[in-house]
Amino acid sequence: MPNDDIILAVDAVHATYINAITALHGVSFEIRRGGILALLGANGAGKTTTLKAVSNLLPAERGQVNAGSIRYDGSDVSRRKPGDLVRAGLVQVLEGRHCFKSLTVEENLVAGGIGRSGRRAEINADLERVYSYFPRLREKRRTLSGLTSGGEQQMTAIGRALMSRPRLLVLDEPSMGLAPLIVQDIFQTLKKLNRETGLSILVAEQNSAVALRYADHATVLENGVSILSGAAADLRQREDIRALYLGQQPSPAAKPSRLHAVA
Numbered sequence: 678m679p680n681d682d683i684i685l686a687v688d689a690v691h692a693t694y695i696n697a698i699t700a701l702h703g704v705s706f707e708i709r710r711g712g713i714l715a716l717l718g719a720n721g722a723g724k725t726t727t728l729k730a731v732s733n734l735l736p737a738e739r740g741q742v743n744a745g746s747i748r749y750d751g752s753d754v755s756r757r758k759p760g761d762l763v764r765a766g767l768v769q770v771l772e773g774r775h776c777f778k779s780l781t782v783e784e785n786l787v788a789g790g791i792g793r794s795g796r797r798a799e800i801n802a803d804l805e806r807v808y809s810y811f812p813r814l815r816e817k818r819r820t821l822s823g824l825t826s827g828g829e830q831q832m833t834a835i836g837r838a839l840m841s842r843p844r845l846l847v848l849d850e851p852s853m854g855l856a857p858l859i860v861q862d863i864f865q866t867l868k869k870l871n872r873e874t875g876l877s878i879l880v881a882e883q884n885s886a887v888a889l890r891y892a893d894h895a896t897v898l899e900n901g902v903s904i905l906s907g908a909a910a911d912l913r914q915r916e917d918i919r920a921l922y923l924g925q926q927p928s929p930a931a932k933p934s935r936l937h938a939v940a
């Protein structure tokens with residue numbers, strides 16, 4: 678029985694590449710409408726594969742979901758083309774920012790709007806909305822993206838995704854390679870969008886400290902398996918999590934084995 682309150686339900690997903698390499702073997706989590714879920718885990722834990730599975734992008738990389746199910750807004754994503762999912766509001770900001778470097782910031786943003794086949798007046802209204810959330814992009818609107826900073830390119834990539842009017846925004850490591858103040862700025866803006874517009878967010882991050890500060894819930898992946906899910910505030914308090922994922926030393930009383938007990 679689908680639960681209307683859940684925008685994304687990932688249930689016991691297994692995924693492989695080229696029918697040989699197992700990347701996921703048991704990933705489950707749910708995102709409530711209007712929620713922010715952080716997907717945490719080390720390099721190679723399966724975060725990117727999970728996000729690609731959610732947008733049905735694995736076949737383009739000779740990958741596939743072999744078992745389990747992913748439902749966006751109640752419908753099975755494996756039956757929908759990635760473009761259909763974007764039109765339905767499931768929009769992804771891929772790892773690595775992916776701006777068109779020889780286009781201006783504004784041209785990059787407009788390219789996102791065209792994907793939605795919007796009219797010019799609508800596109801202008803959407804541009805204004807993006808600039809109101811990222812004032813820095815307004816200042817740089819006539820600058821070639823290739824000449825902007827890493828942080829501005831990440832904002833442009835997020836802004837372009839916003840031009841498609843997402844209901845669930847999926848981000849892969851938005852903090853990667855950026856200075857802490859810029860990362861904070863980007864996460865604060867995402868949180869503001871979430872609060873003011875009800876945008877649901879799924880964000881994969883190796884930077885667990887910052888992700889747990891802004892997310893409502895988090896799921897931890899280890900070697901392709903979701904080993905733990907919970908409220909971000911609770912996970913932030915747990916010494917074993919802090920030791921394993923936030924780079925802090927546990928007190929002698931904190932036993933990492935508790936991690937699996939709650940999974």
Ligand SMILES: Nc1ncnc2c1ncn2[C@@H]1O[C@H](COP(=O)(O)OP(=O)(O)OP(=O)(O)O)[C@@H](O)[C@H]1O
Pocket residue numbers: 694695698699700718719720721722723724725726727738883
């Ligand atoms: N295109 C691919 N072809 C084959 N194997 C892949 C491919 N992409 C990822 N993998 C493998 O799948 C597993 C999960 O990788 P994935 O990129 O999903 O992890 P991740 O948590 O996102 O790590 P990272 O932070 O490095 O992106 C790894 O073992 C990886 O080598």
